[in-house]
Amino acid sequence: MPITNFDFKEKYQYQNGFGCYFETEAVPGALPIGQNSPQKPPLGLYAEKLSGTAFTAPRHENKQSWLYRILPACTHPPFAPAPAPNESLGLGGEPFRRLRHIPNQLRWDPFDREPDADFVSGLHLLAGAGDPTVKQGCAVYVFAAGRSMAEREAFYSADGELLLVPQEGVLDIRTEMGWLLVRPMEICVIPRGVRYQVRLPAGPARGYALEVFQGRFVLPELGPIGSNGLANARDFQAPVASFDEDCGATASDGPNEYVVTAKFNNALFRTTQRHTPFDVVAWHGNYYPYKYDLGRFNTIGSISFDHPDPSIFTVLSAPSDHPGTSVADFVIFPPRWLVGEDTFRPPWYHRNTMSEFMGLIRGDYDAKKGGKGGFVPGGASLHNVMSGHGPDVDSYEGARNAELKPAKVGEGSCAFMFESSLMLGVTDWGLKTCQKVQETYSEHSWGGVKVHWKGGSA
Numbered sequence: 001m002p003i004t005n006f007d008f009k010e011k012y013q014y015q016n017g018f019g020c021y022f023e024t025e026a027v028p029g030a031l032p033i034g035q036n037s038p039q040k041p042p043l044g045l046y047a048e049k050l051s052g053t054a055f056t057a058p059r060h061e062n063k064q065s066w067l068y069r070i071l072p073a074c075t076h077p078p079f080a081p082a083p084a085p086n087e088s089l090g091l092g093g094e095p096f097r098r099l100r101h102i103p104n105q106l107r108w109d110p111f112d113r114e115p116d117a118d119f120v121s122g123l124h125l126l127a128g129a130g131d132p133t134v135k136q137g138c139a140v141y142v143f144a145a146g147r148s149m150a151e152r153e154a155f156y157s158a159d160g161e162l163l164l165v166p167q168e169g170v171l172d173i174r175t176e177m178g179w180l181l182v183r184p185m186e187i188c189v190i191p192r193g194v195r196y197q198v199r200l201p202a203g204p205a206r207g208y209a210l211e212v213f214q215g216r217f218v219l220p221e222l223g224p225i226g227s228n229g230l231a232n233a234r235d236f237q238a239p240v241a242s243f244d245e246d247c248g249a250t251a252s253d254g255p256n257e258y259v260v261t262a263k264f265n266n267a268l269f270r271t272t273q274r275h276t277p278f279d280v281v282a283w284h285g286n287y288y289p290y291k292y293d294l295g296r297f298n299t300i301g302s303i304s305f306d307h308p309d310p311s312i313f314t315v316l317s318a319p320s321d322h323p324g325t326s327v328a329d330f331v332i333f334p335p336r337w338l339v340g341e342d343t344f345r346p347p348w349y350h351r352n353t354m355s356e357f358m359g360l361i362r363g364d365y366d367a368k369k370g371g372k373g374g375f376v377p378g379g380a381s382l383h384n385v386m387s388g389h390g391p392d393v394d395s396y397e398g399a400r401n402a403e404l405k406p407a408k409v410g411e412g413s414c415a416f417m418f419e420s421s422l423m424l425g426v427t428d429w430g431l432k433t434c435q436k437v438q439e440t441y442s443e444h445s446w447g448g449v450k451v452h453w454k455g456g457s458a
């Protein structure tokens with residue numbers, strides 16, 4: 001079924017396509033024709049350029065949008081440092097300096113729900129690498145929120161492009177460029193700098209997030225697969241322009257106060273302005289937020305023998321400067337048929353030069369047992385650079401002895417992986433404060449792995 005049957009129904013319209021050049025106007029005539037910056041833009045709007053790449057980036061990488069808004073984004077009092085909402089967010093470089101790099105396999109029980117937090121205060125840096133100030137590296141977060149962000153509040157990150165993977169609840173995200181409804185089994189990407197507000201129309205929300213400081217998410221190359229397959233470009237959805245009108249005669253004398261919080265080198269800064277930041281009446285360009293239903297992923301796999309590399313399940317990839325090696329990939333393990341003959345069908349045991357952070361959106365993952373103390377929705381695992389891992393003993397023995405009929409696995413389930421070429425360090429919050437690390441993960445998973453060796457003669 002190539003679409004997820006969501007309990008919470010869609011309420012917005014979108015523009016479909018990945019990496020497209022879109023144009024959208026909430027009021028007819030708001031977009032200038034044939035030029036970007038006329039002397040007087042239509043309807044008395046301001047033209048504002050939002051650059052996602054260097055002006056001189058090669059044409060195939062160049063990302064920018066033109067926003068036509070009631071007041072430009074610069075019209076605010078100076079930002080001032082904002083209090084850090086928790087021990088891993090808003091402290092500048094400190095959590096990155098204190099990341100702990102350990103070769104042990106790590107697994108976490110489901111992270112706590114946080115009824116008093118909103119999306120920003122409930123965001124926790126769990127692991128990361130690199131440095132946002134030099135635009136290198138990435139960060140892995142978990143978030144839990146029990147309430148919407150305030151009506152007159154917006155947030156943006158100058159640090160990187162953020163991929164959100166909700167696991168519980170519904171995210172109703174108002175961005176400068178329009179609305180996105182993001183439900184579990186959908187993901188969204190918010191580009192660096194785009195201002196947004198997260199509302200919770202269906203109660204508390206929880207999930208995972210990946211921020212890349214370098215580059216942007218793109219569709220992976222398909223090679224011999226051809227021109228369709230995996231995540232197809234037409235299934236990505238971008239917002240249409242939507243705006244509020246709330247301002248005074250000038251930028252500084254509007255009737256209401258709007259708080260804009262910036263994440264800048266993992267520190268938070270705040271300003272209060274007298275006009276809404278959600279005043280973009282029209283925009284055109286190829287730099288915009290978007291969402292994708294993971295149910296639409298066209299899963300490809302072996303129809304002969306052997307388990308292919310998990311790269312076959314890549315939804316989005318944030319490439320590094322080295323071809324074929326990503327800062328981070330977003331990979332899913334959706335429901336699929338396994339038909340391999342004379343094949344150990346689950347993932348093999350392996351050690352990887354990449355680091356693998358996994359989460360579970362729903363259901364059971366076929367290579368790990370669920371239940372208390374297992375790999376369960378809302379929990380996570382991290383297998384870092386060259387840390388050995390693979391099926392737990394029960395999954396291994398089950399697959400070793402299974403009758404190899406065609407079998408559907410993962411029905412009602414979706415595990416995912418953030419796979420990075422970087423060695424991920426874990427924050428104090430991730431190792432201690434959250435109190436979710438399963439201390440006996442390794443022993444429970446692999447302590448009982450059996451010796452099947454029969455001696456030197458086959």
Ligand SMILES: [Fe+2]
Binds near residue numbers: 350352356383389
């Ligand atoms: Fe792995």
